[in-house]
Amino acid sequence: MKAMTRIWFSFLALTFTAPLLAQDGADGQFDAGAVEALKGLQLLDQRLNAIGYRLVDANAPYCDQKAPRTGFFLNDIAQYADQETARYALGFDDMIGITAVAADSPADSAKLMPGDTIQAINNMSIDEISMDDPQLASEPPVYRRIAAINRMMEQALAKRGAQLTVSRRGVSRTVLIEPVITCPGKFQIRVSADRSATADGEMVSITSRLAEYFLDDDEFAAVAAHELAHNLLKHNDRLNAQKVNRGFFGQFGKSASRIKTAEIEADRLSVWLMANAGYDPDAAIRFWTRYGKEHGKGIFSASTHYRWKKRVKLFEEEIAIMATIERVDGKLPPPLLTSQD
Missing domain, CATH: 2.30.42.10 (PDZ domain)
Structure with missing residues (x-):
């Protein structure tokens, strides 16, 4: 490394x-x-x-x-x-x-x-x-x-x-x-010394420093699927329409709550996207457990995201729901996408 x-x-x-x-x-x-x-x-x-x-x-x-x-x-x-x-x-x-x-x-x-x-x-x-x-x-x-x-x-x-x-x-x-x-979706590696990933409504960007941290393609897919989920759920447009503050003050009040809701939705959808593409959804658990233990900030974590332990529990709950769903043509219909129909 x-x-x-x-x-x-x-x-x-x-x-x-x-x-x-x-x-x-x-x-x-x-x-x-x-x-x-x-x-x-x-x-x-x-x-x-x-x-x-x-x-x-x-x-x-x-x-x-x-x-x-x-x-x-x-x-x-x-x-x-x-x-x-x-x-x-x-x-x-x-x-x-x-x-x-x-x-x-x-x-x-x-x-x-x-x-x-x-x-x-x-x-x-x-x-x-x-x-x-x-x-x-x-x-x-x-x-x-x-x-x-x-x-x-x-x-x-x-x-x-x-x-x-x-x-x-x-x-x-x-x-x-x-x-x-x-589905619409563009992907790029952004050369940076930071470990981060972003979605702007069209493009998914993952930094080179974060990409080198993944142990395998399943972990890589976990982060890519999370950012893609933001774009498929049109979170950028929705948060803009709600006039959500993305700066410092976005860590407080309604802005923080609305951003956190979007993050939870992206986490939930991501494991469905992974499973349909043949990636192991448990990789999201493995990645965030390892990353959280090494880089989690505890009480100093951003208020717009779950702390890593709660995030892992969310993945476990969603994967358990997936296990009860009947596949259609070999795929699992993601509720967050099919509910938009």
């Missing part, structure tokens, strides 16, 4: 404080530590992409809104301080490439792989995709291009699928990719 932590701290410093250092010389070698850190980040992207895809795909019958999904995750080399090192580490031929492909997804069926470079979408070159859309104005400049590409991809998939021109080690080919329809 300590060795991996040093790698991530090194990655943070190299990427966001100073350029990654490539070794000089004709042999084309790059700084081994920087390459290892980038590959480590890519591995976390791949794990979260696979977990997120399984969660939204398996629970699609119970979501009132749907979204087309391919199962791959794109990355833009422009996001990195030393682009040549990043391109080498990720294996891209050019600037926009695939970082992760979920198993049993449309991207997997199309034989796309991490490292494949996207050259065009429906015969439009990546370089020709406009970044002038007003909806992209809030994006930081370094993320605007990948946001524009993802937006174009979503629009193409919503119509009839997308024809991609991809290259792998300099050899180009054309691939027709048809999406599956799943």
